[in-house]
Amino acid sequence: MVNKTLKYLKITIILIKNCFSKETAFRLPFLFWVIANLFWLWFNLYSVELLFKQVPVIAGWTVNDGKILVLVNSLFSTLVWFFIMPNLIVFWKLINQGTLDFHLLKPISARFLSSATYFEFDMIPRLIPIILILLPLLNSLPKLISLEEWTLFLLTLISGIVIFYNFGFLIVTACFWFTKIDSLEDLLGNGITLGKYPSDIFTGFSKVVFSYIIPSIFIAVIPTMILLGKGKWNLFLLSAVFVLITGILSHYFWNFSLKHYSSASS
Amino acid sequence: MRKYWAYFRLGLQTTFVYRGAMLFWLLGNMMAVTTMVFVWLSADAGLLIGGYTKSELITYYIVSIFLAWIIAWYPFWISNDIKTGAIIGQILSKPVSLYWRAFMSDLAWHSISLFFGFIASGLFLFFLKNYFIFSMSFEKSILVILAMILAIFVVFGFCVTISLFAFWLTETNGINDVFWILLTVFGGQAYPLTFLPKGVFSTLSTILPFRYMFSFPMEIFFEKLSTVQIFQGFSVGLFWAIFIAAAYKITWKKGVKVYNAWGH
Numbered sequence: 001m002v003n004k005t006l007k008y009l010k011i012t013i014i015l016i017k018n019c020f021s022k023e024t025a026f027r028l029p030f031l032f033w034v035i036a037n038l039f040w041l042w043f044n045l046y047s048v049e050l051l052f053k054q055v056p057v058i059a060g061w062t063v064n065d066g067k068i069l070v071l072v073n074s075l076f077s078t079l080v081w082f083f084i085m086p087n088l089i090v091f092w093k094l095i096n097q098g099t100l101d102f103h104l105l106k107p108i109s110a111r112f113l114s115s116a117t118y119f120e121f122d123m124i125p126r127l128i129p130i131i132l133i134l135l136p137l138l139n140s141l142p143k144l145i146s147l148e149e150w151t152l153f154l155l156t157l158i159s160g161i162v163i164f165y166n167f168g169f170l171i172v173t174a175c176f177w178f179t180k181i182d183s184l185e186d187l188l189g190n191g192i193t194l195g196k197y198p199s200d201i202f203t204g205f206s207k208v209v210f211s212y213i214i215p216s217i218f219i220a221v222i223p224t225m226i227l228l229g230k231g232k233w234n235l236f237l238l239s240a241v242f243v244l245i246t247g248i249l250s251h252y253f254w255n256f257s258l259k260h261y262s263s264a265s266s
Numbered sequence: 267m268r269k270y271w272a273y274f275r276l277g278l279q280t281t282f283v284y285r286g287a288m289l290f291w292l293l294g295n296m297m298a299v300t301t302m303v304f305v306w307l308s309a310d311a312g313l314l315i316g317g318y319t320k321s322e323l324i325t326y327y328i329v330s331i332f333l334a335w336i337i338a339w340y341p342f343w344i345s346n347d348i349k350t351g352a353i354i355g356q357i358l359s360k361p362v363s364l365y366w367r368a369f370m371s372d373l374a375w376h377s378i379s380l381f382f383g384f385i386a387s388g389l390f391l392f393f394l395k396n397y398f399i400f401s402m403s404f405e406k407s408i409l410v411i412l413a414m415i416l417a418i419f420v421v422f423g424f425c426v427t428i429s430l431f432a433f434w435l436t437e438t439n440g441i442n443d444v445f446w447i448l449l450t451v452f453g454g455q456a457y458p459l460t461f462l463p464k465g466v467f468s469t470l471s472t473i474l475p476f477r478y479m480f481s482f483p484m485e486i487f488f489e490k491l492s493t494v495q496i497f498q499g500f501s502v503g504l505f506w507a508i509f510i511a512a513a514y515k516i517t518w519k520k521g522v523k524v525y526n527a528w529g530h
Contacts, residue, residue, distance in 0.1 A: 032440025039447045043456075050461045054316055055309040122440070178286025186294035194301050201301075201308040210300070 011108065012116055019119040033122030037078075041126050044070045044196065045133070059200035064137060065228060066198075071134040072227070073196035073220035076160060078123040078130065080192065084165050086118035089185040091172040096180045098264030111254055115169065143229055152236050153226045159239035160218040164192075166246035167215055173250075173257040179264075195219025215242055269362060270370045277374025288375075292382050296389075299331045303394065317460040322488060324397040326458060328390045329487060330480075334455075335383030336376060337414055337480065339422040341368040342442055345432035351527035358522070365514060368426060406486065409496060413483035416503045421479040423510035430514070433521030448474070454481030460490070475510065478503035 052063035094100040103110040194216040211217040306323045347353040357364045432438045453476035
């Protein structure tokens with residue numbers, strides 16, 4: 001087990017190095033990406049200002065709550081764009097071009113290779129402004145955030161990433177039937193955007209659909225609620241349950257889809 | 267002209283073969299619009315929000331999903347064809363114009379997406395009919411259609427031109443992303459342009475081409491412009507369409523000269 005973990009870790013490091021070399025080979029486009037990502041961060045924060053200037057309270061959330069939510073969402077998005085999204089959005093190519101064969105024939109988990117081949121680094125620099133803006137905002141809150149809350153925040157953030165990966169992977173298995181889905185970035189990207197709004201904007205059945213069936217509440221709302229003192233272990237427990245459910249579902253769908261894979265000629 | 271219709275037919279066939287891409291695009295778009303609709307439904311707002319009533323704002327997003335299906339002409343695949351060298355076999359060695367070949371392919375995609383746009387907007391209408399505001403005179407319909415055609419040429423020309431930067435940079439995704447931000451902020455895709463503060467931002471939104479890619483037809487639809495403003499809008503939009511077409515020609519000529527590709 002330890003040897004297997006080390007082997008996967010070693011492969012991951014090699015893949016990360018490979019992707020870093022590839023990205024920095026195109027330095028000017030990389031710089032454009034970095035600038036664009038910083039602009040997105042600015043725009044997301046600025047749109048909170050624009051929105052709350054028109055409406056002082058949205059579903060019980062104030063402008064400061066909104067800013068914290070957007071920053072946590074940006075943190076989530078930065079991490080997800082580093083190692084999950086780049087793989088999910090190009091998964092269709094493996095099916096469309098039949099290159100999934102190479103993953104299946106290697107003495108390594110095909111799912112691991114399909115999920116961890118690509119890493120993107122252009123989002124990483126924006127972690128600095130996110131932290132620099134988030135920390136003073138959290139300090140301005142009426143109550144101090146305890147160590148327990150920080151721990152729960154990190155745990156729910158990680159759970160959110162795992163849920164997103166499981167859910168995203170479940171969606172991309174649709175490529176086995178549709179073959180070419182080059183619009184996954186739009187769908188998954190809009191899914192992340194959904195997570196930057198308070199889940200309280202949805203009521204009744206729409207809350208079930210847009211918070212739990214599409215598990216957007218775990219992206220940023222739950223970690224932010226912990227920081228704002230609106231919940232603790234109950235929220236973590238909810239996240240843990242969803243990690244389990246989405247994990248089982250995505251594993252089942254992956255195996256089910258593989259049975260329908262018929263490769264492609266070139 | 268016949269050869270371009272062949273590309274149109276090919277585009278139709280490709281769209282039908284790869285239905286999944288359109289389905290997922292539709293779901294993504296609907297998700298984005300749904301979020302904004304719920305934001306405004308839950309907002310405890312006064313009479314006017316950025317010059318729009320609550321019902322007008324909800325209508326804004328319902329119409330925007332339909333509009334996005336008509337005017338979202340983003341042929342960014344061109345930069346990938348330049349990067350991979352596919353452009354040699356598809357364009358450079360054939361007596362066809364890249365601009366019109368891409369235009370016909372996108373026209374085919376949008377001919378079908380229009381149908382899906384109707385379905386998506388119809389679904390929203392069904393659930394939100396109490397908030398939907400619709401008043402269309404013959405003159406207004408003509409103006410909205412003309413503004414949409416103008417928007418297609420501005421957005422399409424702009425995207426084709428920035429895709430050509432791949433001749434020099436190879437990778438243009440970063441530039442595309444800058445385009446998305448500018449379109450979101452100054453094009454009125456995220457919020458109506460009246461939400462922008464008066465001063466530099468609102469002046470820039472009037473001068474830059476992004477307003478004419480999305481917001482301008484919406485402003486006519488919601489009757490937010492006077493006759494003079496509509497005339498000014500068409501003039502500036504037309505200027506950008508011509509300017510971008512000229513920029514495309516220059517970029518293409520210079521790009522082809524510096525192009526290096528490697529074989530497969």
